[in-house]
Amino acid sequence: MASLPPRLSDETRAFVANAKNNLIAGEWRKPGGSSSIDCIDPSTGETVAAFAPASTNDVDAAIDAARRSFDTGAWRSLTPAERAKRIWRIGELIDAHRQELSELESLDGGKPFAAAFNGEAPAAAEAFRYHAGWCTKIDGGTFKPSIGGLDLEGVTRLEPVGVAGLITPWNGPLVMAAWKLAPALAAGCSVVLKPSELTILSTLRLGELICEAGIPDGVVNIVVGSGAVVGDAITRDPRVDKISFTGSTASARAIIDAGKGNLKRLSLELGGKSPVVIFDDAKIDEAIAGAAGGIFGNAGQVCVAGSRILVQRTAYQRVADGLRKHAEALKLGGAFDETTMMGPLISAAHRSSVDRTVKAAIDEGAERLAGGRIVDGPGFFYQPTVLADAGAKSCAWREEIFGPVATLAPFDDEEEALRLANDTQYGLAASVWTENASRAQRMSRALRAGIVWVNCHGIPDMAMPIGGYKQSGWGREHGRLGLEAFLEHKSVMQRVFS
Numbered sequence: 001m002a003s004l005p006p007r008l009s010d011e012t013r014a015f016v017a018n019a020k021n022n023l024i025a026g027e028w029r030k031p032g033g034s035s036s037i038d039c040i041d042p043s044t045g046e047t048v049a050a051f052a053p054a055s056t057n058d059v060d061a062a063i064d065a066a067r068r069s070f071d072t073g074a075w076r077s078l079t080p081a082e083r084a085k086r087i088w089r090i091g092e093l094i095d096a097h098r099q100e101l102s103e104l105e106s107l108d109g110g111k112p113f114a115a116a117f118n119g120e121a122p123a124a125a126e127a128f129r130y131h132a133g134w135c136t137k138i139d140g141g142t143f144k145p146s147i148g149g150l151d152l153e154g155v156t157r158l159e160p161v162g163v164a165g166l167i168t169p170w171n172g173p174l175v176m177a178a179w180k181l182a183p184a185l186a187a188g189c190s191v192v193l194k195p196s197e198l199t200i201l202s203t204l205r206l207g208e209l210i211c212e213a214g215i216p217d218g219v220v221n222i223v224v225g226s227g228a229v230v231g232d233a234i235t236r237d238p239r240v241d242k243i244s245f246t247g248s249t250a251s252a253r254a255i256i257d258a259g260k261g262n263l264k265r266l267s268l269e270l271g272g273k274s275p276v277v278i279f280d281d282a283k284i285d286e287a288i289a290g291a292a293g294g295i296f297g298n299a300g301q302v303c304v305a306g307s308r309i310l311v312q313r314t315a316y317q318r319v320a321d322g323l324r325k326h327a328e329a330l331k332l333g334g335a336f337d338e339t340t341m342m343g344p345l346i347s348a349a350h351r352s353s354v355d356r357t358v359k360a361a362i363d364e365g366a367e368r369l370a371g372g373r374i375v376d377g378p379g380f381f382y383q384p385t386v387l388a389d390a391g392a393k394s395c396a397w398r399e400e401i402f403g404p405v406a407t408l409a410p411f412d413d414e415e416e417a418l419r420l421a422n423d424t425q426y427g428l429a430a431s432v433w434t435e436n437a438s439r440a441q442r443m444s445r446a447l448r449a450g451i452v453w454v455n456c457h458g459i460p461d462m463a464m465p466i467g468g469y470k471q472s473g474w475g476r477e478h479g480r481l482g483l484e485a486f487l488e489h490k491s492v493m494q495r496v497f498s
């Protein structure tokens, strides 16, 4: 086992040395799985810890605990104000342990520390605070039925959907766990959470904070292990009422299949091939910086990454030059190096897959304006890459690469921009860069994407629903819609006797 990076705090060292990996019914239980999950630091490629995965018996126990806590009303029967207080407390505890959580995020996922400290950890805390506010605002309505001859009263009510399986990816494990846990808890659900086996540490620490915040035993259960074993067991189990999943479209298909036994409710937040559309009337320097941030942030491992950059021909050369300069100026480095501007990819396997797609695009005729190569040395670094003329049929243009690879194409007018932007199986996000307000409005109406940013890209807000058109998913996270994904609507018709 390699030694931990020197700058880690004593708290983080102690946590990594002693972390136990199954939270079941309020206890941290020894896992029954026989193999080992290695925690690999992507900045160095070194294994920094190893854990046994959950066995299917552990998953069974976790689901049982969630089911019992739900059926006995341990959480959902508390007053909304009491639930709100405890969910708010989770946010406070995240803030209090921001350093440690950010260190774990950087160690496990290779995220530059400043990004984890200033972005992920506060965003996770904010998710809990935002949803704490919803607890006391979950309401229904009344209506007067139009049925003659009877005195009837109609009531609609919102109730928690039941036990929710939460399955999260590796590209933002802390914040993704928060984005699912917070609405589930606000709705009154009990949950079984499975983080990606590539990044388990921050989720486990969050589990400890959740216990400290006074969430009753059995309401939040965490099991670690692979999607194929642990994820599949959660998804198949008839005691689980709902799955909320973020990850790849391929895994989503497996989840749809596995969940059909009891017709589980599904929320699927999947991949994208999001267009960034830059008109020549935009503030071009801002657009270049925004497009660079949209594809090189988190080394491109972001579901809403702006991976297809469409530029009006009259501004094309300037944007292409600007993006190339941005890519060449990005300093790659380990997550704990303060000068790092872009960190590593998550794993050697993922880096190979990114490289294969880039090579295939170049073989198919794309021009390499910047990057396009694996960085020699330790860690899983890949050069920030800009490709031009990849061609509308190339895999670099069509497939989600999930790495720091921008593909660039020109367009002549709004109609062509729109046709190119919408020519994708995905529909998660898009951005439009223009100073013309009517054009921005026309484009935002016509783009087939769940979220459209104007003169910015990739800025989330808890009040703004996010989710996909087409093959980018089912349902929405954030805002009232995100909360409602964990609620059932019940109608009550009551006859009133005189």
Ligand code: NDP
Residues within 6 Å of the ligand: 167, 168, 169, 170, 171, 194, 195, 196, 197, 198, 225, 226, 227, 228, 230, 231, 232, 235, 246, 247, 248, 249, 250, 251, 252, 254, 255, 269, 270, 271, 272, 302, 303, 400, 401, 402
């Ligand atoms: P996956 O979809 O494989 O992983 C996401 C989560 O789902 C992980 O916890 C994984 O477990 C779990 N999982 C995988 N298969 C199943 C299954 N059959 N049943 C239940 N759970 C399952 O994504 P990858 O990590 O492999 O990344 C592959 C690609 O997916 C990326 O390159 C990118 O294109 C896309 N992606 C998109 C994300 C987004 O934010 N929209 C996030 C991450 C990936 P485990 O990993 O432990 O096996």
